[in-house]
Amino acid sequence: MSVKYLAIRALFEALWLSRLPGLIRALSSSRGVIFTLHRVLPEEPADFSPNAILQVQPAFLEYVIERVRDIGLDIVSLDEALDRLAAPHAGRRFVVLTFDDAYRDNLRHALPILRRHEAPFTLYVPTALVDGVGELWWQAIEDIIGRQEAIAMTSGGETDYVDTRTTTEKRAAFDTLYWQMRRMPEAERVQLVRSFAHAYGYDLDKQCRDLIMDWQELRLFAGEPLCTIGAHTVHHYELAKLPIEQASSEMAQSADILLAQFGQKPTHFSYPLGGPLSAGPREFELARELGFKSAVTTRPGGLYGRHAKSPHSLPRVSLNGYFQSRRYVDVFATGAIFSAMGKLTG
Incomplete structure (x- = not known):
């Protein structure tokens, strides 16, 4: 907390x-x-x-x-x-x-x-x-980070690989990605969450239908x-x-x-x-x-x-x-x- x-x-x-x-x-x-x-x-x-x-x-x-x-x-x-x-x-x-x-x-x-x-x-x-057909993007990034030991995060055209093995690392990665998306124009945010989900085999449409x-x-x-x-x-x-x-x-x-x-x-x-x-x-x-x-x-x-x-x-x-x-x-x-x-x- x-x-x-x-x-x-x-x-x-x-x-x-x-x-x-x-x-x-x-x-x-x-x-x-x-x-x-x-x-x-x-x-x-x-x-x-x-x-x-x-x-x-x-x-x-x-x-x-x-x-x-x-x-x-x-x-x-x-x-x-x-x-x-x-x-x-x-x-x-x-x-x-x-x-x-x-x-x-x-x-x-x-x-x-x-x-x-x-x-x-x-x-x-x-x-x-x-x-x-919507994106519950806040839940999607939690789900993806929760099951990965590392994720790729792209900002300003550069990609960094971030460890997400521990709960502390996962929380830090979530906070960074969440606020990156919050500060983006919505069209860019949709594109980013879609590409992020695709990279990790996460079906956003199925998630929406399930929830x-x-x-x-x-x-x-x-x-x-x-x-x-x-x-x-x-x-x-x-x-x-x-x-x-x-x-x-x-x-x-x-x-x-x-x-x-x-x-x-x-x-x-x-x-x-x-x-x-x-x-x-x-x-x-x-x-x-x-x-x-x-x-x-x-x-x-x-x-x-x-x-x-x-x-x-x-x-x-x-x-x-x-x-x-x-x-x-x-x-x-x-x-x-x-x-x-x-x-x-x-």
């Missing part, structure tokens, strides 16, 4: 021991929190699993639902959350559950829990991934009355890297495809990756112009009355796979803590 996450864990421990989250919730003007989730898997991650940050275990998800209700928070849909934010007087505080990317494990492991607890949720769908629901499965998921389907672009590109016309097309086409599949056009949107490098004022304005009622980032923070006037840049709190301790749930549910953290790190 990185120094950053060790520091966050120490902060969470201190907050839990102090019992401050309950007091902060009572005194704060934060009205609610939107939780970000991705994968729900019963297995413990391997020692080298940099993407374990994106997965929680079913038992933890179930405890989160039970605990937030125990401390007096409602679990509501996004539409209900927007209505509560727009209300002149703060009512009961709330939590919104959101899942990004349409992973198949959501159908297998999350949906039964959500149904059992009658917990509404939103699923944000990148349509090319459901078609089975993401197909349209038949997604139709079962979307048919659940508790579910709200949201748009998440076509190709899961970082929109801030794209020309404005392409960014707008990625957003609009994803909504149109979901309309064609389900007969209802989504009114909520999630920016892929969602941080400052991936979405900013230009993208927030595009979401507004395209008619979405809301759009969520991955910037940390709670929801306040002011967000009713800026619903296209909503913050979220990640249910981080590195922090699956029951005693941290009270911290996760306290939006004001993450608003303060966002100001310190932003």
Whole structure:
């Protein structure tokens, strides 16, 4: 675990021991929190699993639902959350559950829990991934590095061979390659991950089909009355890297495809990756112009009355796979803590 996450864990421990989250919730003007989730898997991650940050275990998800209700928070849909934010007087505080990317494990492991607890949720769908033709590149580079003892890394026209025998070496290689790809224009990143996967016999299309629901499965998921389907672009590109016309097309086409599949056009949107490098004022304005009622980032923070006037840049709190301790749930549910953290790190 990185120094950053060790520091966050120490902060969470201190907050839990102090019992401050309950007091902060009572005194704060934060009205609610939107939780970000991705994968729900019963297995413990391997020692080298940099993407374990994106997965929680079913038992933890179930405890989160039970605990937030125990401390007096409602679990509501996004539409209900927007209505509560727009209300002149703060009512009961709330939590919104959101899942990004349409992973198949959501159908297998999350949906039964959500149904059992009658917990509404939103699923944000990148349509090319459901078609089975997208790249879950962050998982692909983990998988490739995980099974290799050395990899070739190309940058600036030069190729270096990097040892990946140990977990430490694998993590260093992953971090280097991940951030190389994050800094690239999307077309170059797609070309690099495709060539990298080809060099090591890794089938990106099969990976996508294995990990993401197909349209038949997604139709079962979307048919659940508790579910709200949201748009998440076509190709899961970082929109801030794209020309404005392409960014707008990625957003609009994803909504149109979901309309064609389900007969209802989504009114909520999630920016892929969602941080400052991936979405900013230009993208927030595009979401507004395209008619979405809301759009969520991955910037940390709670929801306040002011967000009713800026619903296209909503913050979220990640249910981080590195922090699956029951005693941290009270911290996760306290939006004001993450608003303060966002100001310190932003």
